Amino acid sequence: EVQLVQSGAEVRKSGESLKISCKSSGYNFNIYWIGWVRQMPGKGLEWMGMIYPGDSDARYSPSLQGQVTISVDKSISTAYLHWSSLKASDTAMYYCARRYSSAWGYWGQGTPVTVSS
Amino acid sequence: QSALTQPPSVSGSPGQSVTITCTGTSSDIGTNNRVSWYQQSPNTAPKLILYEVGNRPSDVPDRFSGSKSGNTASLTISGLQAEDEADYYCNSYTNSTTLGIFGGGTKLTVL
Numbered sequence: 766e767v768q769l770v771q772s773g774a775e776v777r778k779s780g781e782s783l784k785i786s787c788k789s790s791g792y793n794f795n796i797y798w799i800g801w802v803r804q805m806p807g808k809g810l811e812w813m814g815m816i817y818p819g820d821s822d823a824r825y826s827p828s829l830q831g832q833v834t835i836s837v838d839k840s841i842s843t844a845y846l847h848w849s850s851l852k853a854s855d856t857a858m859y860y861c862a863r864r865y866s867s868a869w870g871y872w873g874q875g876t877p878v879t880v881s882s
Numbered sequence: 883q884s885a886l887t888q889p890p891s892v893s894g895s896p897g898q899s900v901t902i903t904c905t906g907t908s909s910d911i912g913t914n915n916r917v918s919w920y921q922q923s924p925n926t927a928p929k930l931i932l933y934e935v936g937n938r939p940s941d942v943p944d945r946f947s948g949s950k951s952g953n954t955a956s957l958t959i960s961g962l963q964a965e966d967e968a969d970y971y972c973n974s975y976t977n978s979t980t981l982g983i984f985g986g987g988t989k990l991t992v993l
Binding site for chain 2: 800809869870
């Protein structure tokens with residue numbers, strides 16, 4: 766069974782760094798893209814970027830490029846989303862997802878991130 | 883690139899059919915069949931219900947169907963059930979990224 770399990774809720778202050786995780790199981794981690802989606806409070810879904818674990822090829826949404834870094838640790842089948850300096854506007858729910866054909870068919874449960882100013 | 887355009891809300895009674903549209907441009911929906919739809923119930927992660935316009939994952943009932951014409955994709959839910967009440971999002975590849983872009987979302991209310 767394919768499962769994506771995300772790390773727990775985070776509360777940080779503006780300017781702090783943060784790395785959240787998405788641990789995969791039940792399939793060959795190396796050969797499926799993993800994506801990250803942001804959902805701000807009461808708003809819709811927005812792509813942040815995606816990564817191919819096999820060669821760590823990472824691609825970012827043009828509107829968010831430079832604000833976050835996506836990485837993987839293949840040894841533990843885990844993808845990461847990293848901020849070096851959080852802003853209050855980063856407050857949101859973050860989901861990871863895995864490719865299913867050309868779509869995204871397997872989702873993590875979400876990680877809520879709260880950033881206070 | 884701007885989000886795809888969806889109606890903010892639609893509604894229907896149990897047993898009826900509803901259609902949710904998703905309008906893009908010749909740079910996204912109009913240029914490929916990589917259109918997918920997601921259902922999100924309150925406080926839960928999105929769930930894939932259609933991919934490549936009209937294909938259903940095995941766990942999605944055939945009450946859900948999809949189509950595309952020009953720059954507009956559509957999701958039709960027939961035989962509405964109370965459990966279908968949720969937010970629905972479309973997504974399409976674009977000619978510049980396979981990440982795709984989402985629609986703004988449509989809230990379905992089952993009356």
